[in-house]
Amino acid sequence: MRRLQDLKDQSTVDKNDPLVKLTQFDENDVGIEWAFEEDKINADKILEIINTQQKVSNTHMNFSSDKGERKTIPPPLASGSEAQKEAFQFINKMPGVNFQDKMETAQMRAIKYKLRQEKIKEAKNQDEQAHFRELYAERFTPIGSFEKLESLADKRIEESMKHGGFKDVGKVRGKPVRLPRPNEHVSTTEHYLNNILAKQNIVPPWIENQSRVNRNVTDFRAEMFRGFERELSSILKKFELFNASSNVKMVRSSIARSYGTVDGFLRYRFENWKNSKKNWADTKIDAINSELRTYNLQAPLSTQKLYLVSDKEFQRVFANINFDNLIDNEITSLKNKRVQEKHIAQSKAPSLSAFFKFW
Numbered sequence: 001m002r003r004l005q006d007l008k009d010q011s012t013v014d015k016n017d018p019l020v021k022l023t024q025f026d027e028n029d030v031g032i033e034w035a036f037e038e039d040k041i042n043a044d045k046i047l048e049i050i051n052t053q054q055k056v057s058n059t060h061m062n063f064s065s066d067k068g069e070r071k072t073i074p075p076p077l078a079s080g081s082e083a084q085k086e087a088f089q090f091i092n093k094m095p096g097v098n099f100q101d102k103m104e105t106a107q108m109r110a111i112k113y114k115l116r117q118e119k120i121k122e123a124k125n126q127d128e129q130a131h132f133r134e135l136y137a138e139r140f141t142p143i144g145s146f147e148k149l150e151s152l153a154d155k156r157i158e159e160s161m162k163h164g165g166f167k168d169v170g171k172v173r174g175k176p177v178r179l180p181r182p183n184e185h186v187s188t189t190e191h192y193l194n195n196i197l198a199k200q201n202i203v204p205p206w207i208e209n210q211s212r213v214n215r216n217v218t219d220f221r222a223e224m225f226r227g228f229e230r231e232l233s234s235i236l237k238k239f240e241l242f243n244a245s246s247n248v249k250m251v252r253s254s255i256a257r258s259y260g261t262v263d264g265f266l267r268y269r270f271e272n273w274k275n276s277k278k279n280w281a282d283t284k285i286d287a288i289n290s291e292l293r294t295y296n297l298q299a300p301l302s303t304q305k306l307y308l309v310s311d312k313e314f315q316r317v318f319a320n321i322n323f324d325n326l327i328d329n330e331i332t333s334l335k336n337k338r339v340q341e342k343h344i345a346q347s348k349a350p351s352l353s354a355f356f357k358f359w
Helices: 002-011 018-023 036-067 082-092 099-140 146-162 188-199 205-238 248-259 262-298 310-320 323-348 352-358
Strands: none
Touching: 082 099, 205 262, 205 310, 205 323, 248 262, 248 323, 262 310
């Protein structure tokens, strides 16, 4: 505790110390208000004249001491350069009864001015040093946290404000910013993200996956539909339920006589075909559902797709089959085949004109 008290006493400045008072400057001292321009011009010459005058006065005092008397020193004549003349004029303006009092006042003012200039110069040097310390600390000290970055930004803003960097802020303050109107059916975040991707010509991954998944689902359903059509066509041809001279009505009547009803025939053949293709369809559906799962993880909620179900896909094929159109296409195909066979047979048979030519 005693050591701390000693350190405190050593670091404390005693304001009543005469030496401290001598180095301090108070601008509000009565009777010595400072005229900066005049003092700046005359201070050096005044001190020079005062020193010279003191030497002269000391000489006179030595001479007068021998006689036991002291006389008041008269003011010297203003001679020499213009600066000296102005200094004498400045001394004569000082308050005082005689020239000695005026000279003492001028001397005090000159000393005060010198001390003030030294303090100002010292303060400027300290400000410059502080400025350079701050500048180099900012440049060579790494930024390690957001708090330090925020402090650095605040300092930059304050420095810019001191130099008038924010005087024109009023010209743009309060004016609305023109922004594109977002889609009412899409969230604001999704809207701006889509704009960023569109400007960069970037397609989101889920859009590319969407086209691939749609194509795979469409191809799978078309393949199942064609497979059932081929099954029905093979049955019609196998049991000769139609010929080139038949029509749809005749074929339906023939099927009804053999199988009871056309719907019963279709249902029976469909179940047989479904049992034969069940394993193949399940394998294909598992692969497509795996792709759908990957797509749904990337796509927005509004564009996600349901998984395929085997029974529903088979039922879709049965519901979309057009049996009458299938019969008509098979009859037309058979007629065209017969016509082509007839043309081929006629082209291969020798003509009578060729026979008589060789005769």
